[in-house]
Amino acid sequence: MSNTTNFILGDSLAAARARLADALAAAGRQADDARLLAVSKTKPAAMIREAWEQGQRDFGENYVQEALAKQIELGDLEGIVWHFIGPLQSNKTREVAEHFAWVHSVDREKIARRLNDQRPEGLAPLEVCLQVNVSDEGSKSGVAFDELEGLAEAVLSLPRLRLRGLMAIPAPEEEPSAQREPFARLRQALDRLRERFPDAPLDTLSMGMSADLEAAVAEGATLVRLGTAIFGERDRTS
Ligand SMILES: *Cc1c(COP(=O)(O)O)cnc(C)c1O
Numbered sequence: 001m002s003n004t005t006n007f008i009l010g011d012s013l014a015a016a017r018a019r020l021a022d023a024l025a026a027a028g029r030q031a032d033d034a035r036l037l038a039v040s041k042t043k044p045a046a047m048i049r050e051a052w053e054q055g056q057r058d059f060g061e062n063y064v065q066e067a068l069a070k071q072i073e074l075g076d077l078e079g080i081v082w083h084f085i086g087p088l089q090s091n092k093t094r095e096v097a098e099h100f101a102w103v104h105s106v107d108r109e110k111i112a113r114r115l116n117d118q119r120p121e122g123l124a125p126l127e128v129c130l131q132v133n134v135s136d137e138g139s140k141s142g143v144a145f146d147e148l149e150g151l152a153e154a155v156l157s158l159p160r161l162r163l164r165g166l167m168a169i170p171a172p173e174e175e176p177s178a179q180r181e182p183f184a185r186l187r188q189a190l191d192r193l194r195e196r197f198p199d200a201p202l203d204t205l206s207m208g209m210s211a212d213l214e215a216a217v218a219e220g221a222t223l224v225r226l227g228t229a230i231f232g233e234r235d236r237t238s
Contacts, residue, residue, distance in 0.1 A: 007232045009047055009050045009051060009054070009230070009231070010050070010054055012229065012230055012231070012232065013038075013051055013054050013056060013230055014054075015229070016036060016226050016229045016230050017036065019213060019214075019229070020034060020035075020036055020213065020217065020224060023213055023214045023217035023218070024217055026214070026217075026218070027217050027218045029217070033222065034217055034221050034222050034223065034224055035058065035222070035223060035224075036056065036058065036224060036226055036230075037058045037059070037060045037083055037085075037206070037223050037224065037225045037226070038051055038056050038058065038059050038060065038226060038227075038230050038231070039059075039060040039061075039062075039085065039209075039225050039226060039227030039230070039231075040059050040060065040061060040070070040227070040231060041060070041061055041062040041063060041066070041086070041227065041234070042066075042234045042235060043231045043234070044070075045069075045070040045073040045074050047231055048070060048074055048077075048080075049074060049077065051230065051231075052074075052077045052080060056230075057079050057080055057081050058081045058083060058223075059080065059081070059082060059083065060083040060084075060085040060104075060225055060227075061082065061083070061084060061085065061086070062084075062085055062086030062087075063086060064084070064086075064092045064095050064096060067082065067084070067099070067100075068095060068099060071099060081101050081102065082099065082100045082101055082102070083100065083101065083102040083103070083104060084096045084100045084102065084103045084104065084105065085104045085105055085167070085206075085225060086105060087105060087141050088103065088105050088106070088111055090110065090111065090114060093111060093114040093115050093118055094114075094118045096115065097114075097115045097118035097119045097120070097126060098118065098119075098120055098123075100126070101124075101126070101127060102126070102127040102128070102129070102164075103115065103126060103127070103128050103129070104129040104131060104167040104206050104225075105129075105131045105141065105167065106128050106129070106130050106131065106151075106155065107130065107131045107132075107133075107141055107142050107143045107151075108143065108151070109151060109154045109155075112128070112151070112154060112155045112158060112161060113154075113158065115128070115158075115160075115161060116158035116159070116160040116161050117160075119160035119161070125159070125160050125161055125162045126160060126161050126162070127162050127164050128155060128161045128162060128163050128164060129164055129165050129166055129167040129204055129206050130143060130148065130151055130152060130155065130163070130165075130166055130167070131143065131166075131167045131168065131169075132144075132145065132148060132166050132167070132168050132186055132189060133145075133168075134168040134169075134170050134182035134183075134185055134186055135170050135171035135182060141169075142168065142169075145185070145189060148166075148189055148193070149192070149193065149196060152193050152196075152197065152200075153197075156197060156200055162201055163197075163200055163201070163202065164201060164202065164203060164204040165190055165202050165203060165204030165205055165206065165222070166186050166189060166190050166193075166204070166205060166206070166207075167205075167206035167207065168182060168183070168186045168206075168207050169209070170182035170183070170207075170212070172211065173212070176214065176215050179212045179215035179216075180215040180218060180219055183205075183207050183208070183212075183215055183216050183218075183219035183220075183221070184219045186205060186207055186219075187205060187219050187220045190202060190205055203222065204222050204223055205219075205220050205221050205222050205223070206221070206222075206223045206225060207219070207221045207223075207224070207225075208221045208224035208225065208226075209224070209225055209226065209227065210226050210227060210228040210229040213226065213229070
């Protein structure tokens, strides 16, 4: 089912690491200022295991049922960190609260409250990024910039959530300068939140994918979400 023919995961993972290292150096940033989140949606558990064996620990999934099946299969992998990065509906919050360490796609208070109420006591607080709509038109998910501070304040009041930062998926752009602009606005929004909430653990800018990693790193990304560049093309669109 998967298109793994002639595809060597170790090579693409090494290339992705080198690409991130080059982008950080080009931006005058430290080598450990950003890390790779390997986006494994639609890819088999065996590929995740292979990436883990090469030292990758953070994995991003978009579909709850698919992710839970893989988590069961990969229950023996020590230190693996599961990030939920897909659109999140109310009826899926419980599974996400119970089975993930991070959620990048919180964009409304109702979802945040459900995640907080459903986060099991035995687990650490859920690490949360707020997804921001940086490209206005066309995008259905993400909080608007002018509603961000209110949402952040609400999330900061929820004890089972830890607000770590912001996430965005800008509309695709070919030109590097056009790619940078929405990332710059996301960075500025995080800076404003840091000023407004100086005690909050706001250290994360989840931005940059296979097509725009360099632009995101130039604007301060701390977690880049790479799917295709690590695991190859996906069979179905997402
Ligand atoms: C699929 C996906 C990615 C990875 O995209 P690539 O272009 O394959 O690197 C990153 N972030 C989110 C939210 C995604 O859904």
